Amino acid sequence: MTSLTSPQPPAPTVALAASARGLTKTFGRGDTLVHALRGVDLDLPAGRFTAIMGLSGSGKSTLMHCLAGLDQPTDGSVTVAGQALESMDDDTLTRFRRDHVGFVFQAFNLLPMLSAEQNIWLPTELAGQAGRDRDLRRRFDSIVETLGLTARLTHRPAELSGGQQQRVAIARALLSAPAIVFADEPTGNLDSSSSAEVLSLLRQSVRELGQTVVMVTHETEAATYADDVVVLADGRITERRGDAA
Amino acid sequence: MRTVILASLRTHTRRYGAALLAVVIGSAFIVVTAALSSAIRDGLTAGLGEPYDGADAVVDSPSPTETARLLDAAAQSGADAWLIGWTMEQVALDKGADTRTVVDTSTDIGQLPDRPDRRWQELVSGRFPGGPGEAVVDTNAAKVSRIEVGDGLRIGTGGDALDVTVVGLVDSPSTYAYASVYLLWSDLARWQDSLVTMSLAWADPGDTADARTAIREIVPDAEVVAVDAFVQDLQKEVNNGVDLVRIVVLLFGAIALVVAVLVINNTFTILFAQRSRDFALLRCVGATRRQVLRSVRLESFALGILSAGIGVLTGLGAGHGLVALVRAQWPGARLGEAEVAPVWLAGAAAVAIGVTLVAAWLPTRRAVQVSPLAALRPDDSTQARTRTGRIRIALGVVLLAAGVLGLGAAVATANVGALAVGGTAVFLGVLLFGPILVPALIRSTTPLTRRLLGPAGRLAAGNAVRNPRRTAATAASLLVGVTLTTAVLTGMASSRSALTAEMDEQHPIDLAVTAEGPLPADTLDRLAAVDGVVAAVPVPGVLARIGDLTPLPLLPASTDGDAKVLHDALPTPGPRQVLVPWDLIGDGIEVGDVVPVTVGDTTRELRVVGGEGWGEAALVRRTTLEQLAPDAGTQAVWLRAEADADPADLAGSVEAVATPIDASVENGLAKRSYVDLQLDVLTGGVVGLLAIAVLIALVGIGNTLGLSVLERGREHALLRALGLTRRQVRRMLATEAVLLSVVATVLGTALGVTFAWTAIRALVQPAIDGAGLVLPWGQLGLVVAIAALAGLVAAVLPSRRASRIAPAAGLSLD
Numbered sequence A: 001m002t003s004l005t006s007p008q009p010p011a012p013t014v015a016l017a018a019s020a021r022g023l024t025k026t027f028g029r030g031d032t033l034v035h036a037l038r039g040v041d042l043d044l045p046a047g048r049f050t051a052i053m054g055l056s057g058s059g060k061s062t063l064m065h066c067l068a069g070l071d072q073p074t075d076g077s078v079t080v081a082g083q084a085l086e087s088m089d090d091d092t093l094t095r096f097r098r099d100h101v102g103f104v105f106q107a108f109n110l111l112p113m114l115s116a117e118q119n120i121w122l123p124t125e126l127a128g129q130a131g132r133d134r135d136l137r138r139r140f141d142s143i144v145e146t147l148g149l150t151a152r153l154t155h156r157p158a159e160l161s162g163g164q165q166q167r168v169a170i171a172r173a174l175l176s177a178p179a180i181v182f183a184d185e186p187t188g189n190l191d192s193s194s195s196a197e198v199l200s201l202l203r204q205s206v207r208e209l210g211q212t213v214v215m216v217t218h219e220t221e222a223a224t225y226a227d228d229v230v231v232l233a234d235g236r237i238t239e240r241r242g243d244a245a
Numbered sequence B: 001m002r003t004v005i006l007a008s009l010r011t012h013t014r015r016y017g018a019a020l021l022a023v024v025i026g027s028a029f030i031v032v033t034a035a036l037s038s039a040i041r042d043g044l045t046a047g048l049g050e051p052y053d054g055a056d057a058v059v060d061s062p063s064p065t066e067t068a069r070l071l072d073a074a075a076q077s078g079a080d081a082w083l084i085g086w087t088m089e090q091v092a093l094d095k096g097a098d099t100r101t102v103v104d105t106s107t108d109i110g111q112l113p114d115r116p117d118r119r120w121q122e123l124v125s126g127r128f129p130g131g132p133g134e135a136v137v138d139t140n141a142a143k144v145s146r147i148e149v150g151d152g153l154r155i156g157t158g159g160d161a162l163d164v165t166v167v168g169l170v171d172s173p174s175t176y177a178y179a180s181v182y183l184l185w186s187d188l189a190r191w192q193d194s195l196v197t198m199s200l201a202w203a204d205p206g207d208t209a210d211a212r213t214a215i216r217e218i219v220p221d222a223e224v225v226a227v228d229a230f231v232q233d234l235q236k237e238v239n240n241g242v243d244l245v246r247i248v249v250l251l252f253g254a255i256a257l258v259v260a261v262l263v264i265n266n267t268f269t270i271l272f273a274q275r276s277r278d279f280a281l282l283r284c285v286g287a288t289r290r291q292v293l294r295s296v297r298l299e300s301f302a303l304g305i306l307s308a309g310i311g312v313l314t315g316l317g318a319g320h321g322l323v324a325l326v327r328a329q330w331p332g333a334r335l336g337e338a339e340v341a342p343v344w345l346a347g348a349a350a351v352a353i354g355v356t357l358v359a360a361w362l363p364t365r366r367a368v369q370v371s372p373l374a375a376l377r378p379d380d381s382t383q384a385r386t387r388t389g390r391i392r393i394a395l396g397v398v399l400l401a402a403g404v405l406g407l408g409a410a411v412a413t414a415n416v417g418a419l420a421v422g423g424t425a426v427f428l429g430v431l432l433f434g435p436i437l438v439p440a441l442i443r444s445t446t447p448l449t450r451r452l453l454g455p456a457g458r459l460a461a462g463n464a465v466r467n468p469r470r471t472a473a474t475a476a477s478l479l480v481g482v483t484l485t486t487a488v489l490t491g492m493a494s495s496r497s498a499l500t501a502e503m504d505e506q507h508p509i510d511l512a513v514t515a516e517g518p519l520p521a522d523t524l525d526r527l528a529a530v531d532g533v534v535a536a537v538p539v540p541g542v543l544a545r546i547g548d549l550t551p552l553p554l555l556p557a558s559t560d561g562d563a564k565v566l567h568d569a570l571p572t573p574g575p576r577q578v579l580v581p582w583d584l585i586g587d588g589i590e591v592g593d594v595v596p597v598t599v600g601d602t603t604r605e606l607r608v609v610g611g612e613g614w615g616e617a618a619l620v621r622r623t624t625l626e627q628l629a630p631d632a633g634t635q636a637v638w639l640r641a642e643a644d645a646d647p648a649d650l651a652g653s654v655e656a657v658a659t660p661i662d663a664s665v666e667n668g669l670a671k672r673s674y675v676d677l678q679l680d681v682l683t684g685g686v687v688g689l690l691a692i693a694v695l696i697a698l699v700g701i702g703n704t705l706g707l708s709v710l711e712r713g714r715e716h717a718l719l720r721a722l723g724l725t726r727r728q729v730r731r732m733l734a735t736e737a738v739l740l741s742v743v744a745t746v747l748g749t750a751l752g753v754t755f756a757w758t759a760i761r762a763l764v765q766p767a768i769d770g771a772g773l774v775l776p777w778g779q780l781g782l783v784v785a786i787a788a789l790a791g792l793v794a795a796v797l798p799s800r801r802a803s804r805i806a807p808a809a810g811l812s813l814d
């Protein structure tokens, strides 16, 4: 695989890509009250690949949604790229996500009526950067080539394999060089060789582009690709492993 | 299986909302029609026999002269006769001050029987006339026109005008025999030539047989009927009339129901597509195909029953409410009691259930054809791009070709059947082509929407075409209403222009003021200064003796500057011809006679030709007039009114000038605007009835969008995660709805105009020379604008719902 060339200075000057303090999230009320998160404190250093692990129902997705500004926490604060999310209204938050956060989900990552290329450009287009400056175009070409998607750009999601779809999603997440990329079980639907491919691509983006990636997974195998591992159980962090690369 | 049915009904009932609404509107329309028609019938037949109380025989529609002869003979022979009929005259109200306002340029004037005990009108206030010069006015008409007891009325214009005093207000027990103003025969007789006599009641000192003999003695071939038989016939006639109107109105109900079928069919198709994995799962765990089929059929049946119930109740409420409202607000409409027969309720309910079952038939069949394996496939239904079947396209081509041929044949042979068959075939062909045509049209707008709305616009266009069959089905429902509406609008505009040309010819002058002698010098200026007059032209003339007629103003057929007032050229008399108004012909002179025309001591022999449209005067060539009267003064003034002038107001102002100098006023404007009004009412009525179908179609658009939003929850969440703001989500969905409705409307307009054009070529042109296609651009533009606006409205609920959902919640949607 060719290496990713970085057109921009790699790591942002802030040491922390994101952090959470006293993060609490409850769903429902009365009998159906669920404590998905019970006061989580977490620092995600920039330029590292962090895996969030835990059993099903432990609150991994909820944590990720709150960190990414997709959901409002019940209590506590979240800071991403040096900005506090709780002070933002919906529109500001949306624009913030568009400019600073990338996503890769387990499934339904792509819009079915858009081609792979259109899907990759979507956030840029939503941001109104329709002009597509030449640097971005070059970055697009290099990412697409690295991810092996060049021949698939005109295909629609329905015409792509699961692994290819995830690669398109990764390309989309990386294109705008966001402060942080969140991936929720990006390999959940893939066989082991496609999984390995996707995971090493994510790690490569951290190593070579200085990208910050946070990945939710319950596969121990997947977690071995990460620099740091955070383990959740019943809405609390029970373990932090930092094995510096 | 019972638990499955109940659970799915519980979960999915809300998604059936729009389908329910469509059926409810359709079936309620039937019940409302039944309620209204029963009220109209009740109103029309109430007191039908009362005007004939005390009569021994009835003469069915005698001619004006027969009527006059019978009435005169009755008065002499000791029998008693009165007529049920009227003449239409202008009525001006005189409140005692100097001003006189024209209430109406054409009001029905009926007869008040001479003998008090024959008067079927019921006195409400004041008294009955004691002799000539007095009138009673219908109380509802009086209320509308603000006429009170003691007011003066001037009935008619020109020489026949009659001044009466209103001495009482009356009510009519019979809608059928009702008139606005009633006069004694001695006053009414002056208009006996223009009387419309429905019937004449005859009370004889003897019995019915004597009455018959007495009438036959005066009018040998009169159609004499016994009173009971006559009233029964009348009743039947009214019933048939109401039935006919009801059938016509129900035809529009049927159109609305066809649209409802499309909407419900679409709803079921979408819902079952969304639930196909549920069905497959059911099959996997052991449900037989029959069981699944029964469960979905039961579901549609339950929906049918529910909508039938709501529809019938809504219809009853709306129908009775509407009748009560009209009776309270507009007593002049003379509605009776509304009473909907149980058979109508049952019929409306049956139609509602039937429509639902028919609409659900195909989708349910398709739903159970899903294989158990489908549950195991990972794809979701949104990605399933329906392919347009070859058979469908082939059939579409055949129908289109056949339809075009049929329309061509219709134009060539002026055959109504070919027109209907060809039109239907073309329409069906377009419907079958919908899945290709509609998406292609929407796609062609992408550059525009993208430029206007950015990424949201492009996404909207993509969303609108991703499921071609669904898009086409949604567009089809709107297409029906829009095609019919625009066809009617275009047809009406074209007929209107043909009629206008004819009216221009018949009434070339808006208002013609004609005097018996030279007009005072300031008359022209005073008339030109009247509000609403844009041009006034003086016309020279002289009083002439034509044959045995009473002396008549003689005017030239052309004068300097008359182009300023004329809508169309006046007929040109030959050098030896004189044009005499039709209503003077027959009394002593006939068309073709050569009569002496004398002015002073000059006489010319001229041949009589009939004509009208220039008032009470005869027309000759300008040169002829100059020979007869070398220095004729101004005898008439012709006026051109503003395009939107009120004919009654204008007539009032002009008569205020004309009456003191004994000039008569011919009001062509009133006749033109009467025809205009009829066309407006007809167009308005038809378009209003079609609006029901359009309304249902718009519910359908909101429905398709709402259901699509449900199935695209995850996508919207993804878009929100990637940076689409709430407003952009709303804009995207609104754009999708507007695209859909505008494309359907434009397509429908194209079809409607085409159909109107063929219909005019095939049916109207052979009948009216020079009738061509006239496009009412304003109205057609309005139709498209309303469709766009309605699309926006239809998108309000779905887009609010879609944009409210938090991205995280959407991502975990199933």
Ligand SMILES: Nc1ncnc2c1ncn2[C@@H]1O[C@H](COP(=O)(O)OP(=O)(O)OP(=O)(O)O)[C@@H](O)[C@H]1O
Binding pocket: A027, A028, A034, A035, A036, A054, A055, A056, A057, A058, A059, A060, A061, A062, A063, A218, B809, B812
């Ligand atoms: N929208 C919601 N409403 C109610 N409860 C919720 C909602 N979303 C999550 N939960 C609950 O919160 C808890 C944490 O859920 P979360 O989705 O974060 O788990 P997870 O660790 O991602 O599990 P998995 O590995 O299965 O994806 C669970 O008990 C879940 O039932």
Ligand SMILES: [Mg+2]
Binding pocket: A060, A061, A062
């Ligand atoms: Mg999860």
